[in-house]
Structure formats: C-alpha cells, structure tokens
Amino acid sequence: MKVFVTVGSMLPFDRLVCAMDAWAKEHPEAQVHAQIGETSLRPSNMEYYAMISPPDYRDHIAACDVVVSHAGIGTILAAMEYNKPLVMVPRQPELYEVTNNHQFATAKWLEDRPGIHIIYSDDELAEAISKSIGSDGGSIIETGSRDKLIDALRQFISS
Amino acid sequence: MKKILAVASGGGHWTELMRLREVFNGHDVVFVGVKPFYRSDVDPHRFYRVLDVSRLYNRISIPLLIGKLLFILIKERPAIVITTGALPGMLALLLGKMLGTRTVWIDSIANVEEMSLSGRMAKKFADLWLTQWPHLADADGPTYLGSIL
Numbered sequence: 001m002k003v004f005v006t007v008g009s010m011l012p013f014d015r016l017v018c019a020m021d022a023w024a025k026e027h028p029e030a031q032v033h034a035q036i037g038e039t040s041l042r043p044s045n046m047e048y049y050a051m052i053s054p055p056d057y058r059d060h061i062a063a064c065d066v067v068v069s070h071a072g073i074g075t076i077l078a079a080m081e082y083n084k085p086l087v088m089v090p091r092q093p094e095l096y097e098v099t100n101n102h103q104f105a106t107a108k109w110l111e112d113r114p115g116i117h118i119i120y121s122d123d124e125l126a127e128a129i130s131k132s133i134g135s136d137g138g139s140i141i142e143t144g145s146r147d148k149l150i151d152a153l154r155q156f157i158s159s
Numbered sequence: 160m161k162k163i164l165a166v167a168s169g170g171g172h173w174t175e176l177m178r179l180r181e182v183f184n185g186h187d188v189v190f191v192g193v194k195p196f197y198r199s200d201v202d203p204h205r206f207y208r209v210l211d212v213s214r215l216y217n218r219i220s221i222p223l224l225i226g227k228l229l230f231i232l233i234k235e236r237p238a239i240v241i242t243t244g245a246l247p248g249m250l251a252l253l254l255g256k257m258l259g260t261r262t263v264w265i266d267s268i269a270n271v272e273e274m275s276l277s278g279r280m281a282k283k284f285a286d287l288w289l290t291q292w293p294h295l296a297d298a299d300g301p302t303y304l305g306s307i308l
Contacts, residue, residue, distance in 0.1 A: 009169040009194065010216050053196035073171030073269045099214045105271040141308045149305025153182040156263065156287050157161055157239055
C-alpha cells in the first residue's frame with residue numbers, strides 16, 4: 001500500500017504531518033511519502049521532502065493508492081486527474097495554518113463528491129484512509145465552463 | 160499577436176493558470192512563478208521566478224518582490240498582465256496598471272464563498288475582474304465568464 005501525503009508549498013501544516021507520521025508508525029506495511037513544506041519537523045516513519053517538482057509530484061500521485069492532503073485546489077485537481085481517492089484535512093486559519101477560511105469553503109463544495117473524504121479532526125484519519133484504500137478516486141469535474149472562460153479571455157486579449 | 164505576462168503563485172494558483180494556457184496560443188507569453196521548478200512546465204516560453212509572499216508568509220520580502228516585478232514589466236513591456244493570484248499576482252496587476260498595461264484578475268476557484276483578499280484589492284486596477292463562481296458575480300462585484308473546470 002502506498003500513501004502520498006502533500007501539504008502544499010507555503011505555510012507549514014505540521015498538524016497533518018505529525019498525524020501522518022504517527023499513522024505510518026502504526027502501519028509499517030504502508031509505504032508513505034510526504035511533501036511537508038518548509039518546517040522544522042523531521043518525520044521518522046515516512047520518506048519526506050520539503051518540496052517536489054511538478055513532474056515528480058505527478059509521479060507520486062500516479063504511484064500511490066491514496067492521497068492525504070490539505071484542501072488545496074492543486075492537489076484536488078491532480079488526484080482527480082489520476083482517479084486517486086483523496087483524504088482531505090482543511091487548514092484552519094485559527095491555527096495560523098492558512099490566511100483565511102477558503103479551505104473550509106473548498107471542503108464544503110466538494111464534500112459529497114465520490115472519491116473525496118473530508119475530515120476535520122486528526123482522530124478520523126485512520127478510518128478515512130482505510131475506507132479510501134481500494135475505493136475509486138473522483139474524476140475531474142468537467143462543467144464545460146472552461147471553454148467558455150478560455151474564449152472570453154481570448155476575446156479580451158484580442159480586443 | 161500580443162505580449163502577455165501571466166503570473167501565478169504556487170500550488171493551485173499555478174495549476175489553474177496551466178489549465179488556461181490555451182488562452183495564450185498565438186500570443187507571446189511570458190510566465191512568472193514562485194518556484195524555480197515551474198520553469199519546466201512552460202518551456203520553451205520565457206519564465207521568471209519571483210519571491211513567494213503572502214499575508215502570513217515572508218512579508219518582509221514584499222519590497223524585493225515589487226522590485227523584481229517592476230524589472231520584469233519594464234523589460235518585457237507586456238500589453239496585458241493576467242493572474243490567477245495571489246499576492247504577487249495582485250502586485251503585478253497594480254504595477255502593470257501604473258505602466259499602462261491592461262489587466263486581468265481571475266480569482267481562484269478555491270474561493271467559493273467570497274473573493275480572496277488579494278482579489279478584492281485587485282478590483283481597483285483590474286480591467287477584467289473575474290470570479291469563477293456565478294453566485295459571487297453581480298453588477299458592482301466581479302464578473303463570471305466561466306471557470307477552469
């Protein structure tokens with residue numbers, strides 16, 4: 001079983017990194033790779049990297065059985081693109097994990113989508129991961145509004 | 160063919176910009192990102208790396224960021240600056256506007272319930288001020304013309 005943890009590139013998200021390191025200790029059979037950002041944490045039960053380049057990032061997503069992450073749009077789109085189940089923990093502004101409440105808004109928007117498990121407490125992590133393993137990932141949301149936006153922007157540029 | 164400067168912070172901001180790259184087909188586009196490794200995503204187009212800042216991260220570098228953005232704008236002389244956020248993109252629009260370029264703000268699709276703070280600040284100097292959510296658009300507010308999905 002392969003788990004890929006990713007918390008994005010700006011502020012640290014040590015709460016999730018610590019929780020996943022503890023999970024990895026309890027699950028020695030799992031291979032856990034984690035992108036942990038700029039933090040002083042040194043996880044001892046998983047492979048970790050501060051930052052991962054876009055091609056390596058895609059390789060990690062493609063290779064894993066489940067993605068565990070913050071509620072960042074980049075990760076959500078990547079997980080959907082590769083049909084990977086996603087366990088998502090929104091960053092909390094009160095804990096200085098993010099500048100505002102938008103990760104909760106994102107979580108609320110996506111909470112009923114198949115392939116996405118949103119949890120608000122680290123205690124739910126183990127259950128959410130075991131439920132996600134082997135389940136289908138979500139597929140990319142195609143609303144058709146992308147072509148519309150691209151056309152509108154091209155028109156603005158040419159005008 | 161127009162010269163376009165396309166600016167985005169890391170993570171989702173960059174991914175959203177990449178999902179719109181067909182917009183630039185046939186134009187001369189120059190990219191600005193916050194991580195050196197984003198260069199490979201836009202090769203062979205020109206790419207500049209600027210410092211990453213936000214309200215909670217590396218604020219002390221804002222003057223340096225402004226200097227670099229000014230350098231890029233003066234050197235490249237784009238006709239249009241377009242950004243998917245966040246703070247570096249907002250500053251690029253402000254400086255671009257001061258230098259006479261046309262400007263486009265596309266608020267991230269992550270901002271489902273309200274425009275981002277940078278997005279609200281960009282209102283004053285964005286010629287096209289966009290949200291990706293129809294329910295956030297109104298006559299005085301941002302315009303909805305579609306989304307990256």
